[in-house]
Amino acid sequence: MPRTAEAKQHIREEQRAHILEAAKRIFARKGLAATVDDVAIEAGVSHGLAYRYFANKEAIFSALVKQALQAPSADQQRVWDMPGTPGERLKWLLSAFVESRRHPEAFLLLGQVLSSQTAPDELRELVRKQSQDLQSTLRQLIVEGQETFEVVAGDPDQLVRAIFACVDGLTRWAVYDPEHYQEHFPDANIFLRLLQP
Secondary structure, eight states: OOOOHHHHHHHHHHHHHHHHHHHHHHHHHHGGGOOHHHHHHHHTOOHHHHHHHOSSHHHHHHHHHHHHHHHHHHHHHHHHHSOSOHHHHHHHHHHHHHHHTTSTHHHHHHHHHHHOTTSOHHHHHHHHHHHHHHHHHHHHHHHHHHHTTSSOOSOHHHHHHHHHHHHHHHHHHHHHOHHHHTTTOOOHHHHHHTTOO
């Protein structure tokens, strides 16, 4: 029995997602020095099949960056829609933020965008904006949490920077000690203690 158009589309979507997952690992390790051949080898597909889905490595890289930015953006929107006190919403967002680093490839990729001189300006601006939006959301929740005495008093900008420094350190740890990264990954409550009054 021949496949339906829907079945064929499903297979194409799965294959594209498989290639992107492999590309995420390669670009996280090699940055923009990665090639389409590297991606194809990592994905276990032919060079031609990789090109069937992406015109070049820049198209793969762009798709990865945009994909990596989707989850944090959705979390930031969701935190404003959820019920609860500012402290409860802050706990949820910070827990999601820390947990997202359990699989750091996407964040290593975003770091490549910011540190590479050859990354497209459009992507660099998207990453910067997403980071600024997340910092702004965290700051607002900290301020509101301070008003309800759920969050420690102090300069909210310094608290945001401290949290970002800690969580960004997780990503670097994944590079330097990948064998022990998952084994000793910290619970989000450790980070939340920084904000307790």
